[in-house]
Amino acid sequence: MALGHNGNLVNATELREQLAGDGVKLVTTSDTEVIAALIANDPAPLDEAFTNAIARLEGAFSVTALAEGKLIGFRDPHGFRPLVLGRLDGDWVLASETCALDLVGAELEREVGLGELVVIDDDGCRAEQAVPQANGGALCMFEFFYLARPDTRLAGVEVHGARVRMGERLAEEAPVEADLVLPIPDSGTPAAIGFARATGIDFSEGLIKNRYVGRTFIQPDQGLREQGVKLKFNPLAEVKGKRVVAVDDSIVRGNTTRQIVAMLFEAGAAEVHVRISSPPIVSQCYYGIDFAEEDELIAAKRTVEEVREYIGATSLAYLSLEGLQASTRRPESSFCRACLTRDYPTAVPRESTKLRFETTRT
Ligand code: SF4
Numbered sequence: 001m002a003l004g005h006n007g008n009l010v011n012a013t014e015l016r017e018q019l020a021g022d023g024v025k026l027v028t029t030s031d032t033e034v035i036a037a038l039i040a041n042d043p044a045p046l047d048e049a050f051t052n053a054i055a056r057l058e059g060a061f062s063v064t065a066l067a068e069g070k071l072i073g074f075r076d077p078h079g080f081r082p083l084v085l086g087r088l089d090g091d092w093v094l095a096s097e098t099c100a101l102d103l104v105g106a107e108l109e110r111e112v113g114l115g116e117l118v119v120i121d122d123d124g125c126r127a128e129q130a131v132p133q134a135n136g137g138a139l140c141m142f143e144f145f146y147l148a149r150p151d152t153r154l155a156g157v158e159v160h161g162a163r164v165r166m167g168e169r170l171a172e173e174a175p176v177e178a179d180l181v182l183p184i185p186d187s188g189t190p191a192a193i194g195f196a197r198a199t200g201i202d203f204s205e206g207l208i209k210n211r212y213v214g215r216t217f218i219q220p221d222q223g224l225r226e227q228g229v230k231l232k233f234n235p236l237a238e239v240k241g242k243r244v245v246a247v248d249d250s251i252v253r254g255n256t257t258r259q260i261v262a263m264l265f266e267a268g269a270a271e272v273h274v275r276i277s278s279p280p281i282v283s284q285c286y287y288g289i290d291f292a293e294e295d296e297l298i299a300a301k302r303t304v305e306e307v308r309e310y311i312g313a314t315s316l317a318y319l320s321l322e323g324l325q326a327s328t329r330r331p332e333s334s335f336c337r338a339c340l341t342r343d344y345p346t347a348v349p350r351e352s353t354k355l356r357f358e359t360t361r362t
Contacts, residue, residue: 082154204238
């Protein structure tokens with residue numbers, strides 16, 4: 001069996017213990033192996049083994065698999081991560097985002113439903129509701145403002161368009177007198193376009209990005225992250241003497257933003273106003289976005305003014321939760337927004353809860 005998993009299980013520890021109790025040896029620390037092991041060690045026929053496994057998993061899992069000549073896909077009952085079904089020259093394809101279908105010339109058929117299992121073989125494509133869907137669902141809001149590719153469609157909404165609306169709304173909520181709007185590339189670009197459009201302030205690239213350096217927020221070590229920022233961005237001379245608005249989608253630890261603000265001042269910017277097209281990230285994610293522990297998140301225990309002081313900007317404003325939600329044009333009840341609200345749609349992992357209690361005591 002080949003198996004790919006987008007997401008993160010919140011009950012992986014319990015499932016590992018159960019598998020160990022059954023004499024199953026796991027060779028990695030990956031929760032993806034847990035999913036594969038549940039299926040591979042179930043004596044039931046393949047389709048049934050998948051259904052049995054889905055019923056035991058908790059958390060975020062959009063999964064594709066190949067086994068016994070079948071292509072299989074399933075999605076957790078909350079639908080944290082996207083998963084779509086498409087057609088390519090009469091054949092069926094599964095992909096995590098709709099843009100992947102565009103790349104290979106496939107047509108979008110539909111999204112895989114919440115809690116749905118899809119099995120494709122020589123007899124065609126059949127689908128079943130493996131587990132009941134959870135309320136209205138909990139699509140990850142982070143996908144909307146940062147993670148998904150802008151040319152993808154989430155819940156039928158084009159991500160780029162939603163991000164432009166976030167920038168427009170941010171301009172309404174936190175306007176500022178300035179000479180230039182520049183994006184912190186690449187993920188800040190659509191919101192910067194929206195901000196410039198709504199305010200009439202000139203849009204400029206401002207910061208040039210080295211496209212050969214990866215995402216800095218997931219670099220494991222602070223030294224590497226700081227070096228990564230310098231390698232990653234270079235300001236243009238046109239910022240000299242200007243009041244600039246630097247637009248980004250989010251602030252995680254704050255170090256990258258702080259270095260970018262310093263870089264813009266060093267390049268001669270007169271003022272640097274930072275505008276963020278999401279609310280402050282205040283809590284960690286248990287569903288597959290490994291950005292940071294809560295005590296590393298700059299906004300977890302600081303006010304907006306304290307964050308502004310830390311990053312050294314002339315002013316700082318975040319988009320409101322209502323503004324973010326409205327920009328998606330989807331109902332609030334269909335989203336996970338837990339890293340912004342601390343309101344988790346599932347129980348959180350046992351060991352994290354334990355750590356949190358320990359932190360509270362000390
Ligand atoms: S906690 Fe945040 S990043 Fe994680 S799934 Fe929910 S919205 Fe997405």
